[in-house]
Amino acid sequence: MPKEYRTIDEVAGPLMLVRDVENVNFDELGEIELSNGEKRRCRVLEIDGSNALVQLFENSAGINLSNSKVRFLGRSMQLGVSIDMLSRVFDGLGRPIDGGPEILPEKRLDVNGLPMNPAARNYPQEFIQTGISAIDGLNTLVRGQKLPIFSASGLPHANLAAQIARQAKVRGTDEPFAVVFAAMGITFEESQFFIESFKETGAIDRTVMFLNLANDPAVERLATPKMALTAAEYLAFEKNMHVLVIMTDITNYADALREVSAARREVPGRRGYPGYMYTDLATIYERAGRQKGKNGSITLIPILTMPEDDKTHPIPDLTGYITEGQIILSRELFRKGVTPPIDVLPSLSRLKDKGIGEGKTRADHSSTMNQLFSAYARGKEAKELMVILGEAALTDIDKLYAKFAEAFEAEYVSQGYENNRSIEETLDIGWKLLSILPRSELKRISDEFLDKYYGKTGD
Numbered sequence: 499m500p501k502e503y504r505t506i507d508e509v510a511g512p513l514m515l516v517r518d519v520e521n522v523n524f525d526e527l528g529e530i531e532l533s534n535g536e537k538r539r540c541r542v543l544e545i546d547g548s549n550a551l552v553q554l555f556e557n558s559a560g561i562n563l564s565n566s567k568v569r570f571l572g573r574s575m576q577l578g579v580s581i582d583m584l585s586r587v588f589d590g591l592g593r594p595i596d597g598g599p600e601i602l603p604e605k606r607l608d609v610n611g612l613p614m615n616p617a618a619r620n621y622p623q624e625f626i627q628t629g630i631s632a633i634d635g636l637n638t639l640v641r642g643q644k645l646p647i648f649s650a651s652g653l654p655h656a657n658l659a660a661q662i663a664r665q666a667k668v669r670g671t672d673e674p675f676a677v678v679f680a681a682m683g684i685t686f687e688e689s690q691f692f693i694e695s696f697k698e699t700g701a702i703d704r705t706v707m708f709l710n711l712a713n714d715p716a717v718e719r720l721a722t723p724k725m726a727l728t729a730a731e732y733l734a735f736e737k738n739m740h741v742l743v744i745m746t747d748i749t750n751y752a753d754a755l756r757e758v759s760a761a762r763r764e765v766p767g768r769r770g771y772p773g774y775m776y777t778d779l780a781t782i783y784e785r786a787g788r789q790k791g792k793n794g795s796i797t798l799i800p801i802l803t804m805p806e807d808d809k810t811h812p813i814p815d816l817t818g819y820i821t822e823g824q825i826i827l828s829r830e831l832f833r834k835g836v837t838p839p840i841d842v843l844p845s846l847s848r849l850k851d852k853g854i855g856e857g858k859t860r861a862d863h864s865s866t867m868n869q870l871f872s873a874y875a876r877g878k879e880a881k882e883l884m885v886i887l888g889e890a891a892l893t894d895i896d897k898l899y900a901k902f903a904e905a906f907e908a909e910y911v912s913q914g915y916e917n918n919r920s921i922e923e924t925l926d927i928g929w930k931l932l933s934i935l936p937r938s939e940l941k942r943i944s945d946e947f948l949d950k951y952y953g954k955t956g957d
Contacts, residue, residue, distance in 0.1 A: 527540070584705070
C-alpha cells in the first residue's frame with residue numbers, strides 16, 4: 499500500500515512541493531486526492547533530499563494545502579498499447595475521447611521509450627510517396643527519416659499535414675502502413691478538421707490520433723509526443739508496420755516547456771527557453787528510425803510555426819540541427835495562391851539521394867531534380883531583374899527562364915490539397931516544364947535521358 503502524504507507545502511502554477519517524502523524517484527507518477535474526493539495526476543520532477551517537486555497534469559485550482567493527500571505510485575508514466583488503437587482518438591495522456599470503449603492493453607510501455615543503440619540502427623533508404631510533387635520530386639522523404647515542416651502563423655500547414663497523412667505510402671510493398679498523429683495546443687476547429695479529413699477519406703482506419711487542445715493543461719502538452727511515439731514504437735517494432743508520425747505544433751510544445759521552466763525559476767537560455775530544450779527535443783526526434791532485424795520503421799514529420807517567420811529562432815534552429823532537413827513554407831507563395839506554398843529552394847532533405855533512382859523511383863530522378871533546382875533558381879533571379887530593370891533588359895534565354903519559374907510554381911508546386919500524384923506523374927511534369935528551355939541549357943542531364951524524355955511528355 500503506497501504511503502499517503504499530507505505535507506503539501508506550496509503550489510506555484512503547474513508545480514507543487516511535497517515535504518518529508520521517502521523512497522520517491524524522479525519521473526515517478528503520483529496521485530493527488532482533494533478534500534472532496536477528486537483525484538488528479540502528477541509526476542515527480544525533482545528530488546531534493548526529502549522534498550519532492552511534482553508537476554501537475556491537471557490545473558492546480560481547488561487544491562487545499564492542508565486537506566489534500568498525495569500518493570506516489572512507484573512507476574513512471576505508461577501507455578497501455580494494443581493493435582486496437584488504430585482508428586481511435588485519444589487525449590494528450592492517452593485516454594480515449596472518441597466515445598468508444600477503453601483500450602484493453604496487450605502490454606504497458608514506459609512513455610520515455612527505450613533508447614535505440616546507434617549500432618542497431620539501419621540507414622533510411624526506402625522511398626515514401628507523399629503524393630506531393632515538391633516533396634517527392636525535389637525533397638524526397640525516406641522511410642525512417644525525420645523531416646520537419648517549418649511553417650509560420652497563418653500558413654496552411656494543417657492542410658499539408660492532413661494531405662501527407664492521407665496520401666503517404668511505401669511503394670512496392672504490401673507491409674501494413676500506419677499513421678500516428680499527435681497534435682499539441684491546437685484549437686478545437688483544427689482538431690475537428692483533422693478528424694473529419696481522415697474520416698472522409700477512410701484514412702482514420704490506419705491512424706492513431708492524440709489530441710491536446712489549446713484549453714488543455716500545458717503540462718499535458720509535454721506528455722503528448724511521448725504518448726504518440728510510444729504507440730508508434732509498439733506498432734513499428736512489435737507489429738512490423740511502417741509508421742509515419744506527424745506532430746503539430748512543436749512550437750506549442752516548446753512554449754509549454756518554457757512555462758514549466760519559468761515556474762521552476764530556472765535560469766533561462768536563448769529567448770527565455772530553457773537551456774536543455776535541445777536535449778528535450780532530441781529525446782523526441784531521435785526515437786524515429788529503423789532497427790536492424792526488424793521490418794517496421796518510424797518516419798517522423800514534426801511541424802512547427804516559426805515565431806515572426808524567423809528560422810534563426812531557437813525552436814526551428816535546434817530542430818534543424820537534430821533532424822535530417824526541412825520543408826519550408828513561404829508566405830510569398832501563399833499570397834500568390836500557390837497550394838501548398840512549399841519554397842523548394844531553401845528546403846532540403848539530407849537523405850534524399852538514398853531514396854531515389856532506379857528500382858526506387860526512376861533512373862532519371864536525380865538528374866532532373868538537380869536541373870529543376872538550377873533552372874528555378876535562375877528563373878527567380880531573372881524575375882527579380884525584370885522587376886528592377888524591366889522586361890526589355892533581359893536576354894531571350896533569361897525570359898525563358900522567367901517563364902519556366904512561373905510555370906514551375908503554377909504547375910509543379912501548386913497542385914492543391916486533394917491531388918495525389920504518383921512519382922511518375924511528378925517526374926513527367928518536371929520534364930514537361932524543362933521542355934520550355936532549349937535542350938542546350940539542360941547541362942545537368944545526360945544525353946541518354948534527354949533522348950528518352952525531352953519534349954516527349956504531352957500536355
